[in-house]
Amino acid sequence: MGRLRRLVILLLALVLGDHLAFSQAPEPLTGEYDWVQLTSGEWLRGKVKELQDDSFTFDSDILDTLEIDWEDVAQLHTAATHTMGMTDGSTAMGKIAIDSTKVTISNQAGSREVPRGELRSIIPGGHKEIDFWTIKANLGGSFRSGNSEQADLSTSLAVRRRTPATRLRFNYDSAHSNVSGVETANSTRVTSSFDYYMTPRLFLQIPSLEYTRDPFQNIEHRISPRIGVGYDLLDRGAVKWDLAGGAGYQYTEFSEVTPGEARSEQTATIFFGSVVDWEATKYLDVSYAHTLTMPVPDTRDFLSNANLELSIELTGRLDLDFNFIWDYVNRPTANADGTTPAQSDFRSTLSLGWEL
Numbered sequence: 001m002g003r004l005r006r007l008v009i010l011l012l013a014l015v016l017g018d019h020l021a022f023s024q025a026p027e028p029l030t031g032e033y034d035w036v037q038l039t040s041g042e043w044l045r046g047k048v049k050e051l052q053d054d055s056f057t058f059d060s061d062i063l064d065t066l067e068i069d070w071e072d073v074a075q076l077h078t079a080a081t082h083t084m085g086m087t088d089g090s091t092a093m094g095k096i097a098i099d100s101t102k103v104t105i106s107n108q109a110g111s112r113e114v115p116r117g118e119l120r121s122i123i124p125g126g127h128k129e130i131d132f133w134t135i136k137a138n139l140g141g142s143f144r145s146g147n148s149e150q151a152d153l154s155t156s157l158a159v160r161r162r163t164p165a166t167r168l169r170f171n172y173d174s175a176h177s178n179v180s181g182v183e184t185a186n187s188t189r190v191t192s193s194f195d196y197y198m199t200p201r202l203f204l205q206i207p208s209l210e211y212t213r214d215p216f217q218n219i220e221h222r223i224s225p226r227i228g229v230g231y232d233l234l235d236r237g238a239v240k241w242d243l244a245g246g247a248g249y250q251y252t253e254f255s256e257v258t259p260g261e262a263r264s265e266q267t268a269t270i271f272f273g274s275v276v277d278w279e280a281t282k283y284l285d286v287s288y289a290h291t292l293t294m295p296v297p298d299t300r301d302f303l304s305n306a307n308l309e310l311s312i313e314l315t316g317r318l319d320l321d322f323n324f325i326w327d328y329v330n331r332p333t334a335n336a337d338g339t340t341p342a343q344s345d346f347r348s349t350l351s352l353g354w355e356l
Contacts, residue, residue: 034058037075038068048078051122052200052235064282067236075099081107083131085121085164086114096122120200121164134160138321140351152177152185154349156323167195167203173307173325175347185347187214189305191291193244201232205244208273210291215255217341218333222252224293226271238279245272250295256336267295285311304328311353319353 036044036058044066049057054070076098084092084105092114094107102113125131138156154175161168170192177185193208205228212222228246235241248271253264271293278286287309294302306326311319327345334340 032079033061034079035075035077036068036073039072039074041074048076048082048122048124050124051119052232055236056122057238065238065279067238073098081125083123083125083164084119085123087118087120089165091164123162123164132161132163134162135356136319136353137356138351138353140321140349149181150177150179154351156351156353165197167197169193169195175349185216187216187347188212189214195230201235203230203232204228205230205246208244208246208248210293214327214345217327217329217345218255218335220253220255222250224248224250224269224271226269228271228273230273240277241275243272243274246270250293254333258334258336258338261333267298267301269293269295283313285309285313287311300331302330317355319355321349321351321353323347323349323351325349 033045034048036046036056038044044058044060044063046058046060049059049065051057051070056068056070056073058066058068060066076096078096080095081093082096084096084103086092092105092112094105097104097106098116098119101116103116103119104111104113123132136158138154138158140154142150142152144150152175155172156174157170157172159168159170170190172188172190174188175185177183188211190211191209193205195203195205197203205226208226208228210222210224210226212219226246226248228244228248230242230244232240232242248269249266250269251264251266257263271291273291274289276286276288280286288307290304290306292302292304304327308324310322312321313319325347327347329341329343332341332343
């Protein structure tokens with residue numbers, strides 16, 4: 001794949017000229033762009049996105065996002081400050097100049113060199129705390145009047161913090177619907193996890209937390225603190241896929257129950273989670289998150305949540321997002337009148353998202 005990628009770059013370079021690749025080192029190796037030289041000699045201009053587990057991701061001016069094997073990178077020169085993670089767990093910040101044997105890190109304190117083999121990861125930014133954070137807020141809704149009055153409102157918030165050794169994820173999602181003055185939907189879901197990387201791929205999830213409220217599923221409150229371990233199964237530039245699993249505790253308070261039944265229950269749980277992020281094109285991102293929670297010892301009362309999101313970039317910060325959400329309860333608890341909520345609850349939303 002590395003040879004094929006280099007061949008494609010060379011062919012495009014012949015057609016597009018110096019807008020794409022350079023056979024000689026560009027002068028100067030500074031300014032607003034980062035510069036990468038491949039082992040075959042070509043230079044690429046663009047922006048560093050990240051280095052993780054020997055997979056280097058580079059946003060080229062012409063070729064969009066490239067995933068390059070780290071061994072195929074001969075030199076790298078960055079224009080801005082980046083954060084580097086080392087194999088011994090330490091970190092460093094500064095502008096980077098990398099050749100075949102060493103990494104030169106330059107900042108206000110001066111310059112220092114480390115062997116290239118000791119470099120484990122690169123994350124853009126790091127000069128300020130905000131460089132580690134990404135925040136996205138979404139708002140969607142529809143309103144209808146005339147023969148019937150209907151209002152639908154959906155809101156969500158996604159927060160990420162990534163350093164060479166840690167990853168924080170926080171998600172808030174809510175949906176409300178009202179038809180002719182009658183509430184038909186009212187759900188809230190909050191998830192949070194903190195991952196500490198012990199190796200470039202293996203991480204501890206300490207802890208993760210999930211909160212759910214949905215009276216129409218007969219769930220007044222449900223909270224699930226958990227701890228676990230995870231693994232980045234795939235981290236290849238445009239595609240990322242991580243798996244996690246562990247154990248926890250679950251407390252559920254029901255909105256209503258049949259006479260004689262307990263209003264709440266608590267149990268130990270085991271859980272399995274999967275998150276896939278795919279940068280399909282420059283303007284389309286796809287993500288899929290799925291969590292399965294099973295009480296123990298009676299695993300028949302398992303719960304499942306799946307969320308598929310398609311995000312289309314409209315401007316640099318504004319996105320058009322489509323979400324399809326599926327909540328499944330294998331054995332729902334009956335309401336006070338004896339009726340049992342449906343096992344599956346489906347919801348789709350269309351919203352505008354703003355990246356802060």
